[in-house]
Each structure stands twice: as structure tokens, then as C-alpha cells.
Amino acid sequence: MRIPEKLERGDEIRIIAPSRSASILSEEGVQIAKEQLENLGFVVSFGKHVFEKDLQNSTSIQQRVEDLHEAFADKHVKGILTVIGGFNSNELLPYIDYELLKENPKIFCGYSDITAIGTAISTQCGFVTYSGPHFSSFQMKKAQEYQTHFFKQCLMQEEPFELKPSEQWSDDAWYLDQENRVFEKTVWKMYNEGTASGELWGGNLCTLNLLQGTKYMPSVGNAILFIEDDEMTIPETFARDVTSLLQNAQSIKALVIGRFQRASKMTEEQLLFILDKHPLLKEIPVLYDVDFGHTQPMFTFPLGGEAQVDAVNGLLKLMRF
Template sequence: MSSRRQFIETVAKSAIATLIASPLKSGKAATPPILKPARLKPGSIVGIVSPASATFLREELDIVIDVVRGLGMVPKLAPHILDRYGYLGGKDKDRAADINQFFADPKVTAILPMRGGWGCSRILPYLDYQLIRKNPKIIVGFSDITALILGINAKTNLVTFHGPNGLTSWRTKQTDSFRRVLESAETMTFQNLKDDGDESRLMQLKYRQQTITPGRAQGKLIGGNLSVLSGIVGSPYMPDLNGAILFLEEINENIYRIDRLMTHLKIAGVFNKLAGFIFGQCKGCSPDADYGSLTLEEVVWDHIQPLGIPSWYGAMIGHIEPIVTLPIGLDVEIDATAGTIRMLEPAVV
């Protein structure tokens, strides 16, 4: 009996020692370390892809080629760049294959989509995330490209970039933001831009930030187009939003649809996880003609003010010019009174 008791005690002590040495597994995979892509340099090769809507005019591709050359980089065209499958830029697996190919190509430094539109969510299951993680590089875009930059960040922890697509204007301020973040590796502070010229006074009247709840907060920056982001909530392609700073923008939506999308984020538990919130621009989002429509401000305040987190409205982020280049998945600090987003470290190496 004594030896049996000693055996049981020995087994129990061994089990306890094993638990102490090896923490219990939660069933959730550990978050991989943050990955930063290499910076752009003069002569860097930029892969041009069409991951969303189709390009119908060869002239538009020529414009993007000239843009890349104008930046001092070398354009490289994806094999399926001018494919068309209905409104999409080719079949899903082909569009994904172009992105996989450019991540695998050691000569390519950055990947630039032609345009947004629709289609990036469809290719997320076909991307090779192990390949992407082993070959981190710059990928940038906005609008429907939201799904692509969020999906890659969620699956690899690679810092991606909410910024220009190939067919945006590339005016001076937009190009300056792009270069400072991706080429000079600056830790920038973003806020609504102001110009001194008479021709810009109307713009200064238009883009004004309003504080919803004052204060400062730090967290990784996540965000993009509201419709696209809402569409991937609950999927493995949505980054972890615990303690994050979320920014949203939209275009040409009725107010009740904005309300519907934000309500979806609310009841999905997204807003309760956040450390801070920013609402950008909603171009073409006016109240309905019907009597009794809520305003956009009322909808945003209804959803965000009760959270009590630092938040503001009216950031120059969205389908507007210039399009600033914001790092997705990088830690930032926001000031909801000043309306600023401050990078805490460079986004590229």
C-alpha cells in the first residue's frame, strides 16, 4: 500500500512539474512576430497587379507604368494584368497566382494594384501565406484592396499599407507621403493637410476634424473601406482588433446603409475591442431625401461615443485626394483632440 501511494505521489508531482514547464495550450495559435518589408529604393522593381476589378483600357495600364517610372522605380507586369472575367481582372486563382508570383520573386520589392472596385475578398483563400511570410515585401492600396491588405496582415503579421492604387492622381502631397513612409522609412505623424493657396481654401473648409471623445490611445492601426472590412468580419482574414486603433472610410452609400454596416461591426463585438477609433471621409454619403433620415454624424456618434474611447470624425482618409500612406498592423498613437496619427516606429526596414 505504501509503495502504491508513493507511486501515485510521484506521478502527480511529475504531472504538476510538466504543467509548470509547459503552459496550457489555449487552442489558439501564437501570434507570429511582426514583419516589416524592405524599403523602396531608386530602381526598385514594382509589380503591377489587377487583383480586383478588370482593366478594360490598355491606356490605363500605360498610365500606371508611367507612374512607377516617374517614382524612379521599374515596373513589372503580372502575367494576368489585362485578363478579364466579367467585371473581375481574371479568374480568382489567376489573380492570386500573380500576387504569389511577385512575393516569390526576389527581384520585386513592392506590389501595386491597378485599382480597387471588387474582387480581392474572392482571392484570399488562394494566396500562399507561408510564401508571403518568408518573402515580406510592400503591398499597398485602398478601397477594395482593403481586403487584400487586411487579409495578408491577419495571416502573416506583415505590415501592409493603406495608400494609393496605381490609377490615383499621384499629386505632390500624395507622392510625398508615399515616399516618406516607404522609401525614407520615416516615423510620420498624419493629420488633415492644409494648404496656403487661395485655390485650396474650399478644401480647408471641407475637411475638418471633429472630436467625438477626447484623449490619446496607442495600438496597432487597422482599417480601410467600411463595406469591405465589414464583409470579412468573422473570417480568418480579419486582423485581431484587441486594443487596436480602427479607421473607416466609405463612398457613395446611403446613410441607412452606413448605419447597417456599423451596426454589424457593433453586434459582432468589433467596437468593444478597440483602444481608439477614427472615421475618415464618406464621399457621396448624404442624408436620404426621405423625411426623418439620420445624418452621418448622428450615426457615427450613436455607435462610437458610448464606447468612451479616444475617437474623432473627418480624417482625410478615403476616396479623396491626396491619399496618404498609412501602415496597417503597426503601432501608432492617436490624439483625438488634435486629430493626429503618430507612427511609433518605421514601417519598413
């Protein structure tokens, strides 16, 4: 798996909307996120159709694919960030010119629904994409330091590094109220001890499972899986989704689970009950309540990269990204 050229200060980052459009963001939010990226030394540009919207706050397949193609074809653009997640990035997959992307590999980053398109790009083009902050994530003020630190670590350097727990985390609607936030102490937890290293795949679980049975689904057998889900899941749907993925994989090296949102009703008791069902998970390293997914803050990790999991000491390390 190839590694796209790392970002440097002065590079242009193109903002595109392969899922929901930027029309759902406030003008102030767009400005805050843009300034945050500019303060990191980047030049920010926007796709032609980013601020347009349809009945479902997205745009047509043709418009979204056009912005994607233009971003990859533009020699001045060194990195691509998605506006936000949503529900429909998988609509684009049959219409993407993967040869164009393959000839112009570059940083592509987003999470949630973007799992579908990022994974498809990696499997079809043979280069790593990234599960990490959207453009809209840079609106966030509190807890931004952790998010930005690992965004830079993953996308701007080549040396292996450890992913470390945040000091505190939040599941509040920060995009509605930046000041009155509630934080809790972060603790990464171990379900089963052990160590492993290997190729890393994952992202948003229900979105990744949309790719099963298609050519866009990666071979996750003997991989390290990083999975998370959002407030729309409940313990029962997470249980069947993780079962489906494990049956597809048949065998994996390690499982790392991102922290759940409160609205999902996924208590620790429920999660352990689900994990206990699978004999495989008693034989491999398994960590949970880790800093990625739909709570804040989050770290960035590579789809198709390589990682080490130490579920004895609660450590994660990115080796190739």
C-alpha cells in the same frame, strides 16, 4: 507584426490586379501612372494577367492568384501595387499560398476592395500591408503631391512621422476631367477628445466586414481603427456596418473616420447622429473627415502597424509601419 523591407529608388514595383483589371484604364492613364512611379525612381512591371478581363472587368481566381504568387516569389520585385479596387478580392483568400508570402514579405499597397486581401495577408503572414494609393491613383495630377509625399513617407522610411491634413480636398471625377476640378478647404474634425496609441487596423469598412467570422479577420479589440466607405454607402448602411464592427471589437482604443463622398449623402448631422448612438465612442478619441478613403488626396497607413491618435490637438502619428 513584421515590417517589410522599405522601398528604395531603383526598386522594382509589380502591378497586379486582385480585383478589377487594368482593362478599365485608358492607355494614357496607364502611361501617366507608370511615368509618375518611374519619376520617383522605381522600375515598373506588370503581372501577366493585369490587362485581361472577364464579364465583370476582372479575371479568374486562378489568374489573379498566379499574378499575386509570382509577384511575391520574384526576388527582383520589392513592392506590389494593386491596379484599382472593385468587388471581389476576397474571392482569392482561400487559394493564396500564405507560406510563400510569409517567406517573401514585401510592400503590398492598395485600398478600397483591396482591404480584404491586404488584411488577410497581414493576419495570415504576420507582416504589415498598406492602405494607400493604387497604381491607378498615380494618374491623378492635381493633389498628387500630398498623396505621393505620404506614400514615400510610409513606404520608404522608418522614422515615425505625423500624418498632416491636406490643404484642400476634392470629390470630383478627376479620372474623367483632370483640369476642371473643384477643391474645398480641408478640416479634420474631433467628435470626442482624448489620446491613444496602439495597433492599427481598418480600411474600407464594408470590405473589412466581409472578413468577420473567417480566419482572415484581425483581432480589432483594443486596436485603433481607421475606417472609410465609398459612394455606394448611405448613412443607414454605414450605421449598421460600423455597429457590426464595434460589436465584433467590443472595445477599441480610438476611431478615425475617412472623409465621405458626397454621393453617400453622409452629412455631418447624419454622422454625428450615428456616432451618438454608441456610448463607447464617447469614451475614446474619435476623429472624422480625415484624408483617406475615396476622396482625394489620401495618405498611406499600415494595416497591423502602430499609431498614436491625439484627438485633443487633431494629430495622427505613425510609430511603426
